[in-house]
Amino acid sequence: MNVYKEEKIMKTLLWGSALFTVFILVVILSFLIIKGAGALSIDFLTKIPTDSGEKGGIFPAILGTVYLVTIAVLTAAPLGIGGAIYLVEFQREGIITKIIRFGADTLNGVPSIIFGLFGFAFLVYYLKLGVCILSGGLTLGFMILPTVLRTSEEALRTVSRGDIEGSYALGATKLQTIKNIVLPQSLSGIITGIILGIGRAAGETAPIIFTAAILNPVLPKSVFDPTMSLPTHLYNLVSEATPDKLLNAYGTALVLVMIILITTYSALLLRRYFTRNIRR
16 A cells, blocks of 8 residues: 555545544534423523422523633633643643642543532531632633643643743733733643643532532522532433423533533634734
8 A cells, every 4th residue: 555545545534533523513402402402492591490490480590500601710810821821831841740740640540529628618508608609610610720821731732942042032021921921822831730620610510519509499609508500410410310301401402502602602713803902
């Protein structure tokens, strides 16, 4: 077999792999639309659930999910980006950096239910925050922190060392260089890491059950109140599996996926905007 044929076969296989990824997304979306579109309405999106979710809407679950993910991102983004900057710009390669990376990689593989148990033991019980939005959001933030840190580190390493050295040559301090050179050039990669974190946080069930979940359809008044969330509400509906609840379960799943897709697309537009401005 000549080189041309090998290259053509490899290109076809790679193209098929990429196409299969999109195919899976299309199949899942199509399935949820077919099964759940009948549940969607203005009332479904704006009303509270009644009869244990068999009737009514999912507004408290939508609101709770937004609150939880917001707190998670506000927790993980500063810590993850700050840790990545420390690893790349302040700390030389050595035992400390290896320990930090090993810890982050290990946490990435820890099951989410373990984070839920930790959040319950440390935040709910030891710190006495109680079962509330803050406990759930912080737990999700700890869970996605390793993802944000490692992706941010990889993004920071793509910055041109020539630009950094040029900044130092012009008399800029390390902080000025990070602010004006490093962060702007790596921002698109950092946003990608945050997107991955949002996707994981929005879909988690186990950590929320331990730290923030409530079955009663009550709108939270502060971050110290418990809340519903889309994943936990979906879990409860599927567990009871009556026909009406299954319809609402598919509708809830469709709304959750659409929220993740809209959030991801918005973040991609934001990344594209920053990338274009940097190139100018």
